[in-house]
Amino acid sequence: MRSRPLFIASLAAPLLIAASLTVVAQASAPTPPAGWSTVWVDDFNGPANTLPSGANWIIDTGHAYPGGPGNWGTGEIQNYTSSTNNLGLDGAGNLRITPRRDGAGNWTSARIETQRSNFKPPSNGVLAIESRIQMPNVTGNAALGYWPAFWALGSPYRGNYWNWPGIGEFDIMENVNGINSVWAVLHCGVNPGGPCNETSGIASNRACPGSSCQSAFHTYRFEWDTSISPNQFRWYVDGQQFHTISQSQLPADTWANMTSHAGYFILLNVAIGGAFPDALNGPTPRAETVPDRPMIVDYVAVTQRGGGTTPPPTSPPPTSPPPGGGxxxxxxxxxxxxxxxxxxxxxxxxxxxxxxxxxxxxxxxxxxxxxxxxxxxxxxxxxxxxxxxxxxxxxxxxxxxxxxxxxxxxxxxxxxxxxxxxxxxxxxxxxxxxxxxxxxxxxxxxxxxxxxxxxxxxxxxx
Missing domain, CATH: 2.60.120.260 (Galactose-binding domain-like)
Structure with missing residues (x-):
């Protein structure tokens, strides 16, 4: 799925078309601070016009998962492809996801998800999922329908595309229509309604610090903290916390359903059209929406602090049943x-x-x-x-x-x-x-x- 928040908080974004601005990304993910260790990272280093690592990423294609809800469950209209026209390294340490529109008005874009689906904190520890991203550099009417996102879905969603939102979804960075704002959203429980007010989710948003979200890179971070009681989810932009959800805010079974499974996989995509952008500005995209504005991703890193060690997905439990059964x-x-x-x-x-x-x-x-x-x-x-x-x-x-x-x-x-x-x-x-x-x-x-x-x-x- 994807979040479809209809929640809007104090948005003041003039509908102006921004001029292009070139920003240089750092070459690699930062070294974790003392006490933190790296669980997984992709710096997107590689030759220009090549796809991201197949060992790290699955490329989603089409308009739905096989057997899943149409238009990815959100009403977005683009066709996701594995073409380097939509998805590719730029040779300077970045991944670019670029929406395109052909002469007939058909949109294409890209969506990827990590091969690993077991990202969760160690017992009594903290997990952080972080990326440094420049949103598509387009605003105003030219941006209507743009929907870039950096997010995570509960692993039981793989192969069973009808258990959302109970398995949990963390939207670490969402943006629509070129507005200078980052949305942070938790999806959980049942749909519609439920403890997370679906399909909106529990959301907060704020403007990017300093430079706008579209004109510069910003660091978006989510932390899942099991070292404190009650446990917490926290969202940050450029190190500034702007959304928090505590375990005590939700029913015990709701919290357990989204935290007791194997973990989460991470996604990056740029959708065009759908419930969220349409909710803010009516039907999108429009004739004035311009294609070819990429979301640029410098790195994605998963780190942890405290607790034990999260096992890699290739490590099964340590014992086997005897050949005779039992x-x-x-x-x-x-x-x-x-x-x-x-x-x-x-x-x-x-x-x-x-x-x-x-x-x-x-x-x-x-x-x-x-x-x-x-x-x-x-x-x-x-x-x-x-x-x-x-x-x-x-x-x-x-x-x-x-x-x-x-x-x-x-x-x-x-x-x-x-x-x-x-x-x-x-x-x-x-x-x-x-x-x-x-x-x-x-x-x-x-x-x-x-x-x-x-x-x-x-x-x-x-």
């Missing part, structure tokens, strides 16, 4: 260690840790894992380590069923091509609450006969 649901369940199967095969894996993976899984295939113990504290999440080299248009569901293959799934996620049959990704999904000991079935369902997924391991979480 195992802890919260340990690693190696996919090849089934007790019964139909239609599957195994092969050596290149994934971290080695071993084997289930291969070539398609519609109707399945595997059973006997006597898996979920304990007395209910599991609410399933995470599968998957890869796919399926051809375009081929996708399917990885489903979890209990005790019988004919029982309804308790949860599932969708998967399509991940970049290759050994290009691995950890994908989370919400499941119905489970306690006790059960036979666990992985089942695979697709509308096409072709194989669509490999599985290396899976596990469950609270």
């Amino acid at each position: 195992g802890n649901a919260y340990s690693t369940l190696q996919a090849e260690s089934y007790q019964e199967q139909g239609g599957t095969g195994v092969e050596a894996t290149s994934d971290s840790g080695g071993g084997q993976n289930l291969m070539g899984l398609g519609n109707g295939d399945w595997a059973r894992y006997s006597a898996i113990d979920f304990g007395s504290s209910a599991a609410h999440q399933f995470v599968g380590r998957v890869a796919s080299g399926a051809s375009g248009g081929v996708s399917g569901l990885v489903e979890v069923r209990l005790d019988s293959r004919s029982n309804a799934p308790i949860g599932s996620f969708a998967v399509a091509n991940t970049g290759g049959w050994q290009s691995w990704r950890s994908v989370p999904a919400n499941i119905s609450a489970v306690t006790g000991v059960h036979d666990v079935y992985l089942t695979f369902t697709s509308g096409q006969p072709a194989d669509f997924v490999n599985v290396n391991w899976f596990t469950f979480g609270h």
Whole structure:
């Protein structure tokens, strides 16, 4: 999803077209201050007119996730592409996302999201997500419909595009229509209404310090603090805090639903049109809206302070169930260690840790894992380590069923091509609450006969 705040606070932005201004970005992310350590960073260093690192970023394309809400759930009109015409490094340490308009009036732009989806603070620590960005340098009527953003979505959204906003969304920087203002928004709970007043969210905004948001780089930062009680979310621009939400402001289940899953992935995009820009200035874009004004991103960095160490997504839990069945649901369940199967095969894996993976899984295939113990504290999440080299248009569901293959799934996620049959990704999904000991079935369902997924391991979480 994306935020759609209709909240507007003390905006005083003249509708004038700003002159172009060249600003030089720093070459790399700053060194974290004492007590902080780097979790993940991309400085966007590389040759001009090349795409950002595929090891770091997924490029979203089209008008929706496969099976997700149309127009990305927000009414935005552009088509996202993987073309360097819309998305590319500039050779000077920056990423540029540039909306374009063709002669027929069709808009294109770009949207990327991190491969990693487990960004969250260490226990009793703080996580910070930060970027130095110059918004598209366009204002007034020429900017109507521009919607740049730097934000994060809860990992269970991947593969299940209908669980927003319960899984949480942190909008670290949003802007529309070239207004000299940065919006910070939390989305949570249920839609419409709920504790976060959806679809607006809990929002605050302010003008950028000093130079306008459009004419210069500014640093946008979000902190998730579990070192204090109640926990806090905090938003900053150029080091100045302007939005805070405390755990005590929200119902306990709402807070838990957005903070107890595997973590968050980070997104950067420039949308054109949609609910937020339209809410401020009527239908957008307009004939006077100009294309070709990029959002320029110097770096994205994730840092942490205190607590333990956040594990990388390729590190599964440390133990495996015995080959004869019986195992802890919260340990690693190696996919090849089934007790019964139909239609599957195994092969050596290149994934971290080695071993084997289930291969070539398609519609109707399945595997059973006997006597898996979920304990007395209910599991609410399933995470599968998957890869796919399926051809375009081929996708399917990885489903979890209990005790019988004919029982309804308790949860599932969708998967399509991940970049290759050994290009691995950890994908989370919400499941119905489970306690006790059960036979666990992985089942695979697709509308096409072709194989669509490999599985290396899976596990469950609270």
